[in-house]
Amino acid sequence: MCGLEQFSHVWLIYHFHENTNAVKQQQQQHVKAKVHPPALGGKSIGLFATRTPHRPNPIGLSVARLLEVHSNGTLIVGGADLIDGTPILDIKPYLRHDIQTEASVPEWCEAATAASLIREVRWTAAAEASLLSALPSLRFYSQFSDVRKAIQQVLCLDIRSVHQGRGNAADGQRFVVRFDKLELVFHTYEAHVEVERCDLY
Amino acid sequence: MCGLEQFSHVWLIYHFHENTNAVKQQQQQHVKAKVHPPALGGKSIGLFATRTPHRPNPIGLSVARLLEVHSNGTLIVGGADLIDGTPILDIKPYLRHDIQTEASVPEWCEAATAASLIREVRWTAAAEASLLSALPSLRFYSQFSDVRKAIQQVLCLDIRSVHQGRGNAADGQRFVVRFDKLELVFHTYEAHVEVERCDLY
Numbered sequence A, B: 001m002c003g004l005e006q007f008s009h010v011w012l013i014y015h016f017h018e019n020t021n022a023v024k025q026q027q028q029q030h031v032k033a034k035v036h037p038p039a040l041g042g043k044s045i046g047l048f049a050t051r052t053p054h055r056p057n058p059i060g061l062s063v064a065r066l067l068e069v070h071s072n073g074t075l076i077v078g079g080a081d082l083i084d085g086t087p088i089l090d091i092k093p094y095l096r097h098d099i100q101t102e103a104s105v106p107e108w109c110e111a112a113t114a115a116s117l118i119r120e121v122r123w124t125a126a127a128e129a130s131l132l133s134a135l136p137s138l139r140f141y142s143q144f145s146d147v148r149k150a151i152q153q154v155l156c157l158d159i160r161s162v163h164q165g166r167g168n169a170a171d172g173q174r175f176v177v178r179f180d181k182l183e184l185v186f187h188t189y190e191a192h193v194e195v196e197r198c199d200l201y
Helices: A022-028 A111-116 A125-137 A144-155 B022-028 B111-116 B125-137 B144-155
Strands: A009-015 A059-069 A075-078 A088-093 A120-123 A175-179 A182-188 A192-200 B009-015 B059-069 B075-078 B088-093 B120-123 B175-179 B182-188 B192-200
Touching (some): A009 B059, A059 B088, A120 A125, A125 A192, A144 A182, A144 A192, B125 B192, B144 B175, B144 B192
Parallel strands (some): A120 A192
Antiparallel strands (some): A009 A059, A175 A182, B175 B182
């Protein structure tokens, strides 16, 4: 890793090793040509026009801030969206040429579109209490405010699948997702998401 | 490729399939940890601090302008540095988040350093004449001015290896490189490169 510490950012190239359709794919020898990105509100688009993990070659690409380079070769990075344990295929320095300021993207990829899809996240008293009591058992967080913020950043984006009614209110229906060592139970309303519980699983 | 045409730029992830040390690597089961990037003027640095093709996983990453998307799935791209026939592993849209304007790089990666290494390219009359007569047989170029400019862009960078004396003048010594269907014979002087011949091979 000698010399890498001179760069502020790196590219991570990695294997999407937790694709839930990986086994199915191997049997069928193909992936679905179209996907439903959250920002397209239920419409589909060709997979190569997206960064979906479900690709013919399940290779991921993320830019990350390079925080620390240890003498044993360990890198500490931040700001990247990888699952813990992801196999890294390659690491490259982020260069000036990677900044293409004149690049244009369709409107559904603009930040404003993403912002318009964000829901406010509200917590029940029970949810906050259960999070606080679970805190000592968490793997990736030690501060209450950190984990609370991280959960908000996840749930505000409406992470439900198309089949779960993504984009639409589902008053009364409970959804469950795992986060660190927690099982989050939440409800999705027209303009907000409510966290009902977050218990250790 | 449906939807990809809405993007101006794409990422190409590919296999460095023409690595000349590929066979050697497989036998030795390792790559050299350090490389000699041209901009470091003979000094070495860890391979992960560079974009060298000689990496443990020989995967390349280049941004390209997306010029055309054909209905049969063929993409026409520009501005990327790939060898003809390179196996493409994945294609991804270039997104706003890929622009990290606050990223910093070491001085040897700055454009000014690259510019300081550029030599003027001069042509002998024989070189220009041989290029003109070879033009109809070229595979990638049909215009004299295009191929002449492309050759200049290659030779101005001092493409010689460290062992060939990269960075230093080599008065009188002939170097040879293949380009399209041409064999370029050139000399490297202190401040310029002279193209002696460019004949079909």
